[in-house]
Amino acid sequence: MLPERRHFLKTLATTWVASSLWGRALRAAATVTLPFENGIRDLVQYPGKRKLIRLTSRPPQLETPFQNFNEGLVTPNDAFFVRYHLSGLPTEIDVQKFRLEVRGKVQNPLSLTLAALKSQFKSFEICAVNQCSGNGRGFSNPRVGGGQLANGAMGNAVWKGVRLADVLKKAGLDSKATHVSFDGLDRPLMPATPDFVKALTVEHANRPEVLLAYQMNGQDLPYLNGFPLRLVVPGYFGTYWVKHLNQIEVLDHEFDGFWMKTAYRIPEAPGSERTKPIGKMVIRSFLTSHLDQAEISVEKKTRLRGIAFDGGTGIREVRISTDQGKSWTKTSLGKDLGPFSFREWTCETTFSEKGEKEIWVRAESMASEIQPLETVFNKSGYQRNGVEKTKVKIV
């Protein structure tokens, strides 16, 4: 297992000549080196965003620099990660013309403006973590293909919107309805590329926490996080949180599109060749107060702080170890923002000897799910959740 190191910010700007089919440009870019082989990335500012770590340009994939997670429990909108699958992003969205269509196995197909959605249905708010299925893939051992992310493809926000269940109720589900599919405004560039469409069972779609959200942390959704409307599926990986959502189709069969049937699959059991769609998030925890290679003074009381979350039962306990797992110390949990949110943990510790140390963090959920010491390997690099181990220097 690769040691868990943190983003090492290179303060020196590097300059290079970039040339491409789209022209040549001379520019200066700050870079970050993620703590795995071939981890150099540009830090770039996108519309509505602070400087984020760019994984890819087209379609855009941006990761949150990890130190942002020490700022608070809620991830600011401009720090929130971005992940698209298809290069055909909508370049312009006219809110007056935008419609959410609900069709398929329903009695009354709907075509709702954003204003109608806001006025005809009761609004709800929920604090929930959105995490990419491949968050932390760059740490996979052995390495696997795919987006080479460190741990910044996650964020916690207060989402406001209407319940999907209420909208489906208004449309009137047929008795044969079993699944619901979700499509957004983004489109593939090639005719044979499968459009990005995801699906939930009717049972899941009707759960009260599933929202059609138009606000994030009290503001309109940032464009790159799905403006003007996105699906919010608390407890589930981000792949289900369809952005720029404008089409909901009710089905009388399991949805068999590429992004459910072929992509985003995990082994049915560890090591199994049989697969199933990825779903609920697995429990994770992080140290945020000290990044990799941070220096801590010897014989001085030091406050450690971090975050934990699971797939929606809530966090019961977070423990830390400074002796490679021989002994574990309970930490104090912070304010409870609900079972789908980040939960803060803190503790004070004193290191008595100088030298290199590792700080290990391990969380347990209300359902008694405990992080494994090492991530269970899967060839897609999904749902990393082994105990994170941060190297620090006691000086």
Add this chain to the structure above:
Amino acid sequence: MITVAFAATAVATLNLPQETSRYIDGKNSHLVQAYCLSCHSADYVTTQPRGQPRAFWEAVVQKMKKAYGAEIPDKEIRTIVDSLTETYGRKN
């Protein structure tokens, strides 16, 4: 940026920063440029772990053609896989 004008319209527009990543020059890299840039930027390839075997790049190219509908002629696949392996299969 989201630009909202409160007249008859409320239109949000998106202007993305310029695409600057590029494929590394190498033997037959012009084919990689020709067929891979049509759907995605070069950083999809350049950020992959280095030192992966030919089978890694073979699987990627086959997936792009079969699953994602990349319009790569069969006769070019071997050359493209060779090019990617030679350029990105080396350890850094």
